Every structure is written in structure tokens, then in C-alpha cells.
Amino acid sequence: RKEVEQDPGPFNVPEGATVAFNCTYSNSASQSFFWYRQDCRKEPKLLMSVYSSGNEDGRFTAQLNRASQYISLLIRDSKLSDSATYLCVVNKGNTGKLIFGQGTTLQVKP
Amino acid sequence: NAGVTQTPKFRILKIGQSMTLQCTQDMNHNYMYWYRQDPGMGLKLIYYSVGAGITDKGEVPNGYNVSRSTTEDFPLRLELAAPSQTSVYFCASIETSGAPYTQYFGPGTRLTVL
Numbered sequence: 031r032k033e034v035e036q037d038p039g040p041f042n043v044p045e046g047a048t049v050a051f052n053c054t055y056s057n058s059a060s061q062s063f064f065w066y067r068q069d070c071r072k073e074p075k076l077l078m079s080v081y082s083s084g085n086e087d088g089r090f091t092a093q094l095n096r097a098s099q100y101i102s103l104l105i106r107d108s109k110l111s112d113s114a115t116y117l118c119v120v121n122k123g124n125t126g127k128l129i130f131g132q133g134t135t136l137q138v139k140p
Numbered sequence: 141n142a143g144v145t146q147t148p149k150f151r152i153l154k155i156g157q158s159m160t161l162q163c164t165q166d167m168n169h170n171y172m173y174w175y176r177q178d179p180g181m182g183l184k185l186i187y188y189s190v191g192a193g194i195t196d197k198g199e200v201p202n203g204y205n206v207s208r209s210t211t212e213d214f215p216l217r218l219e220l221a222a223p224s225q226t227s228v229y230f231c232a233s234i235e236t237s238g239a240p241y242t243q244y245f246g247p248g249t250r251l252t253v254l
Binding site: 034038071072073074075076079117126127128129130131132133 | 184
């Protein structure tokens with residue numbers, strides 16, 4: 031079983047749609063969780079950290095379910111510029127080592 | 141403040157050749173990392189360092205070596221290039237104060253081994 035698993039997609043949605051990505055992780059000792067965005071042939075960039083109580087940043091909402099070892103990212107009112115690959119990232123136990131999921135590709139169509 | 145810089149941006153190697161991928165950060169971060177990313181895949185950790193003089197293996201260290209003589213620099217060495225090492229290589233460093241484990245990435249080195 032992979033340490034961090036994501037549905038690779040692609041997710042093809044029209045502009046204005048709401049889309050949700052899920053991610054599961056295997057290490058119950060993980061303490062830090064993130065969503066990164068990666069544009070084609072570019073380096074990953076931090077989109078948002080994920081907190082236990084859930085958190086929102088504009089059109090983006092992240093949720094964490096520790097009991098199920100599950101993380102989600104919800105994007106509302108999708109824009110063309112949201113087209114990218116979204117990487118679920120989990121720290122390995124309480125170390126500085128981050129484990130990346132395969133990524134979920136989102137394509138927003140006009 | 142340049143952040144994390146990597147050189148070269150692109151490189152083509154022949155099988156058996158050697159090269160060093162350079163990585164420098166000017167943010168005074170102690171933690172630095174090397175990842176590789178194959179097409180359509182996530183990032184895999186090659187080596188990491190928690191400070192000058194300290195390095196450790198990640199998930200896929202075979203065929204690579206690193207050193208960390210200064211806080212700023214973390215070069216990655218390929219001794220005998222193989223086609224399986226064709227990939228995009230990202231260097232990153234971590235901010236360990238404030239927001240936990242926020243990684244800053246360099247722009248990547250695209251390596252092809254023929």
C-alpha cells in the first residue's frame with residue numbers, strides 16, 4: 031500500500047463547478063498535512079496546510095479526518111486558472127520528511 | 141532573496157557519465173531535500189539533510205550521493221548515469237519556525253540520460 035494515495039484523475043470540470051479531491055495516508059503518526067499545487071513542468075508550490083478543525087482559504091477548503099486517515103480538498107467556483115495537478119503531502123511520523131501523493135490532475139474547461 | 145536556486149536547468153548525459161546537480165538556498169534553512177519526479181508520478185525523496193555535515197537516505201538513494209558542507213549548499217552527485225535516472229530533480233528546503241514544515245522548492249533540473 032502506498033503511504034499517500036490519491037486518485038490521479040484527470041478531473042474535467044466546467045468553469046464554475048465545485049470539485050473535490052480525496053487523499054488517504056497510511057502512517058497514523060503523521061502530524062502535518064498539506065495540499066500543494068503543481069503546474070505543468072514547474073516546481074510544486076504550497077496551496078494550503080490542513081488543520082484538524084478544517085480550514086478555508088477563499089474558494090479552497092481543506093478537511094482532515096484523523097480517524098479515517100483521510101484528507102480532502104474542495105474547490106468552489108472553479109476557474110480556468112485552477113487547472114493544475116494537486117499533490118497531497120503528509121509528513122512521515124514526526125520527522126521533517128514529507129511524503130507526496132501521485133497527484134490529482136484538474137482540467138477546468140470554459 | 142533568491143530562495144532556492146538550482147543549476148543547470150537542463151542536461152543531457154550519456155550512460156556512464158557523471159555530473160553534479162547544484163542547489164543553493166539563501167533563507168538559512170537547516171533542512172534540505174532532493175526529490176526526483178518521473179512523468180505522471182509524485183515526488184520521491186532521494187536524500188535529505190537536517191544541517192551542515194548531516195545527511196541521510198530517502199526512499200530512492202541508489203545511484204546518488206550528497207554532501208552538505210555549508211548551510212546554503214546541498215549538491216547531488218550522479219556517479220554513473222543510467223537511463224533510469226532520467227527525471228526531473230527538485231531541491232527543497234524547509235522553514236521549521238512558524239508554519240510547520242513549509243517546503244520551498246527550486247525550479248528543477250531536467251535530466252535525460254541516453
